[in-house]
Amino acid sequence: MIDHAHDLESVRGATERLLTAAARMDNAAVTQSSRLPGWTRGHVLAHLSRNADALVNVLRGRPMYSSAEARDADIERDAPRALAVQLADLRDSAARFQEAGAEPADWSRTVELRNGVTDSASRVPFRRWVEVELHHVDLGIGYELEDLPEEFTEREITFLAERFSGHPEVPATSLADGTRAWSTGRDANLPEVTVTGTPAALLGWLAGRREGSALTVHGGTLPSLPPL
Numbered sequence: 001m002i003d004h005a006h007d008l009e010s011v012r013g014a015t016e017r018l019l020t021a022a023a024r025m026d027n028a029a030v031t032q033s034s035r036l037p038g039w040t041r042g043h044v045l046a047h048l049s050r051n052a053d054a055l056v057n058v059l060r061g062r063p064m065y066s067s068a069e070a071r072d073a074d075i076e077r078d079a080p081r082a083l084a085v086q087l088a089d090l091r092d093s094a095a096r097f098q099e100a101g102a103e104p105a106d107w108s109r110t111v112e113l114r115n116g117v118t119d120s121a122s123r124v125p126f127r128r129w130v131e132v133e134l135h136h137v138d139l140g141i142g143y144e145l146e147d148l149p150e151e152f153t154e155r156e157i158t159f160l161a162e163r164f165s166g167h168p169e170v171p172a173t174s175l176a177d178g179t180r181a182w183s184t185g186r187d188a189n190l191p192e193v194t195v196t197g198t199p200a201a202l203l204g205w206l207a208g209r210r211e212g213s214a215l216t217v218h219g220g221t222l223p224s225l226p227p228l
Contacts, residue, residue: 007125008101010152014132015094018048019087021141030083035138035209039079044135045086046078051131052093055124056100058111065114101125130156134207145200145209153199157182160206164225171223175202185223194218 022045030042039047050071054064065071078089107122119127133152136143145153157175161182164170174191175182177199183191195202197215204210205225212222 002120002122002126004101004107004122004125007129008098010149011125011129011132012094012098014129014136014149014152015090017143018132018136018139019091021136021143022083022090022139023087025083025141027083029141030086031080033140035140039138041139041141042079042081042086043075044138045090046075046081048131048135049078049086049089049093050074052090052097052128055128056096058113058124059100059103059105059121061111064112068114097128126155126159130159134209137209145204146198148200148203150199153203154180157199157203157206160184160203160228163228164206167226169224169226171220173223177202191219193220193223195222 025041030045031040033039034041034044036044054071058064078086081089101124105121107120109121110118111121111124112118113127129152133148133156137145137148157177161175161184164184166186167184168186170185171192172185172187172190173183174194175184176194176196178196183189185191185193195205195212195215195217197205201210201212201214205212205215205222208225208228215222
C-alpha cells in the first residue's frame with residue numbers, strides 16, 4: 001500500500017535538502033547550465049515550483065496545466081529570476097503542495113496528470129518526491145544519485161520498471177542490484193537481457209540520467225529506453 005502521509009513527509013525533507021543546497025549558489029550559478037539539455041539551473045528551479053502548483057491542481061481536481069504551451073512558457077518566464085526569488089517561490093509552492101496534501105480527501109480516487117495519464121491520488125506525493133530528488137541531482141551542485149535515500153531509489157526503480165513493462169520497443173529485461181530484482185520490457189516473464197549494477201547505476205539508466213556504462217549486460221546489448 002502507498003502511504004501518502006509518509007510520502008508527503010519525505011517530500012518535505014527532500015525539499016528542505018534541496019533548498020539548503022541551492023541557497024549555497026549565487027545569481028551567476030543559477031544562469032549556468034544544468035545537467036538537463038537546454039535548461040539552466042534556473043529552468044530546473046522554475047519547473048520545480050510550477051510542478052508543485054500543478055500537482056495542487058491535480059489533487060483538487062483541476063487540469064494539471066492549462067496547456068503544454070502554457071507550462072513551457074511559465075518555465076521560460078521564471079527561469080531568469082534571481083536566486084532569492086527562485087528559492088522563495090520554491091518554498092512557497094512547496095508549502096501550497098503540503099497544504100493541499102493535508103486536506104481531507106479520498107486518497108483512493110483516480111486523478112488525471114499530463115497527457116491523459118491517470119493514477120491513484122495516493123501516488124501523487126511520491127510523484128512529487130521523484131521530481132524533487134531527481135531534479136536536485138539535475139542541478140549539478142553536488143547531490144548525486146548515490147546520495148538519494150535508499151527507500152526512494154528502490155521505489156523509483158520499481159516504478160520505472162513497471163512503466164516500461166510491456167513496452168513493445170524494450171526487450172524483455174531482468175534487472176538486479178545484487179540484492180533485489182525487477183523485470184521490465186516486452187514480456188517480463190521471458191527475459192532476453194539481464195542488466196546488473198548498483199542501485200544508483202540502475203536508476204540513472206532507467207531515469208535517463210546516465211548512459212549505463214557502469215552496468216553489466218548479459219544476453220545482448222543494453223536496451224535503449226524511450227524518453228520519460
